[in-house]
Amino acid sequence: MSAAERDPVDWDTLRAIALEATRHAYVPYSKFPVGAAAIVDDGRVISGCNVENASYGLSLCAECALVSSLHMTGGGRLVAFTCVNGNGDTIMPCGRCRQLLFEHSAPGMVLETVSGIRTIDEVIPDAFGPRTLEEYRQ
Ligand code: THU
Numbered sequence: 001m002s003a004a005e006r007d008p009v010d011w012d013t014l015r016a017i018a019l020e021a022t023r024h025a026y027v028p029y030s031k032f033p034v035g036a037a038a039i040v041d042d043g044r045v046i047s048g049c050n051v052e053n054a055s056y057g058l059s060l061c062a063e064c065a066l067v068s069s070l071h072m073t074g075g076g077r078l079v080a081f082t083c084v085n086g087n088g089d090t091i092m093p094c095g096r097c098r099q100l101l102f103e104h105s106a107p108g109m110v111l112e113t114v115s116g117i118r119t120i121d122e123v124i125p126d127a128f129g130p131r132t133l134e135e136y137r138q
Contacts, residue, residue, distance in 0.1 A: 009039065009110065011080075014080065014082050015037070015090070015112070017045060018036055018037035018047060018082050018083055018084045019035055019084050020047070021036065021062065022049060022084065022086045023035075025062070026049070026050070027052050028052060029059070030059075032085060032086070034061065034062040034084070034085060034086075034091065035047060036048050036061075036063050036081065037066070037082055037083070038070075038080060038081040040074075040077065041078075042074070044076065046066055046070055047069065048064065048069055051065065061097050062083055063083065063097035064097070064100065067101075077106035078104050078106060078109050079106045079108075080109065080110050080112075081093075081112070090112055091114065093123070098124040098127075099128070101120060102124050108120075111123060
């Protein structure tokens, strides 16, 4: 049984924390604030916002800030995740950020998505990851 199944996720609260994070977004170029929030396997709740750059391609997605916060506040693995725009609407993590989330996911991690609650394996099937590298080394 996954961590999320043992302790059902309060998605309304997690979404509210993500929405609060959008208020800190630095988005002078896209004007599209994003807030991400997640529950860690020790029960911590973390969040992050997007931070853009005049060199557009260097912009940091909200998930980047969230993963930095994960490590800054003690590490662990993500068990539940959501991200929203400035209106509080759930959005999908971009492809790069699905890869980023996968790397730090607990088995069975769940995400609130535009098509309902999905596991990390559903949103990035057959993911390339640390195990791929480990298998090659052996
Ligand atoms: N963005 C995120 O923060 N996360 C995503 O998963 C999708 C896109 C941000 C990047 C950029 O600052 C803005 O949304 C518009 O693309």
